[in-house]
Amino acid sequence: IYSLNFRIMKMRNGMYLFAAAIVASTVGLSSCSNDEEGVGGTDWKNGPTKDVTLSLSVKKVSKRITSDEANQGNTIQEIKDIWVVPMVGNEYLQPISMGNITPTNASPDLKKVATLNTSINKFVVYGNVGDSDGTWSESSIFVEPEFSLMQKTGVPEAIKSTTYEPYPMYYYGLAGEGTNPIKGYTDKDFTQGEATITAGDPIGSSYAAIKVSGVNYGVGLLAAAVLNGDEDEVFYPTNNGGTLEGDAVGADEAIEIAGVLINGQYTKLNKTFDKAADASEGNVYEEAADVILKEKSAKIAFANNKVANANIYSVVAKTEAEKNVTMNIVFKIKQGHFIKNNSGQILGEADKDAYAFLGVILDAEKASTTEKCVFQKDFTTLLNATVTDWGNLSGEEVITTDVNLGVEIDTEWQQGTAYDVEI
Structure with missing residues (x-):
């Protein structure tokens, strides 16, 4: 023996x-x-x-x-x-x-x-x-x-x-x-x-x-930062029958980041962690690790293939080559804050927190790898999402499309594609 x-x-x-x-x-x-x-x-x-x-x-x-x-x-x-x-x-x-x-x-x-x-x-x-x-x-x-x-x-x-x-x-x-x-x-x-x-x-x-x-x-990682590029004071304390009243404040006071809703993730993976033959697509939701908006200048970046100080980290399955990824950044509008968006809809609640959405598209053509995959196994995809107009907030999610055996496990992520988008 x-x-x-x-x-x-x-x-x-x-x-x-x-x-x-x-x-x-x-x-x-x-x-x-x-x-x-x-x-x-x-x-x-x-x-x-x-x-x-x-x-x-x-x-x-x-x-x-x-x-x-x-x-x-x-x-x-x-x-x-x-x-x-x-x-x-x-x-x-x-x-x-x-x-x-x-x-x-x-x-x-x-x-x-x-x-x-x-x-x-x-x-x-x-x-x-x-x-x-x-x-x-x-x-x-x-x-x-x-x-x-x-x-x-x-x-x-x-x-x-x-x-x-x-x-x-x-x-x-x-x-x-x-x-x-x-x-x-x-x-x-x-x-x-x-x-x-x-x-x-x-x-x-x-x-x-x-x-x-x-x-x-066998999976990828999304590391995302959400930056405030719109410092106008557009959130009001009172909604008087559709008229916003009181002293307005900026998003830094009225908004928190709730999480991210990633569309088009495969509901099944096969034994090599690729799309299973009978897989459909579903939406993945991950809560924010850090709910505080970042200043416009505080973009995150790769350092030794790692990404520190992101608002959101989410595991993601590999996507197909040349396939764009759509997602929603989900925000929490704090209780007692209201905004009228660009469609004329008033968002916010007097007695509880409310939620709002901004859509993001990650273009596969901008992917840095030969396969042009937005998400890849063992790679971190970096996203800096800068909000340019809080009036674009939506009250609903934006839907777009016999010997000794040694085992060595590598816990280091590789550097993937970096996206810098305005939303």
């Missing part, structure tokens, strides 16, 4: 390397009496397997979005429901569930026993993939996993369309194919004899350690 134990090593850039050490038992090694046929799925006759014990330690990514929670700050968030799926060719073997990893249990004591096939030539890694009850069964993998949006509750009453929670921060990686090879090592500590295993070749039994890298985000 082989014992496979992960241990955690912090790297200079703050990432955590999930490594493993293999130890041969004192009996049974030379006889290979533990060799057996592979298991999982249907007829798995792809070579001998060996029992291994896996243990994994990580730090933590959840969904609710502040700067830190979006991994744009200093704290790496929880990664839940981590699965390592060995593959032979394009077929999945027995998935290995690593459970929920948090700072409170991030020790090398979390262990699972699995049977690995020496013919394995690929590994898929999933993270944050739990079902609504927080679990993900092995059958979820064997039947081609899909990931669905969950309907959101508690949205502002002014939003009339059906809305969904953003997707969690899914992680995904495929090693052993294309430009992401599996690395083999002659020692158990991943320090000696590094060799690249040719894509498509089995891992075999020549190495004392195997590293699976290239695990990144």
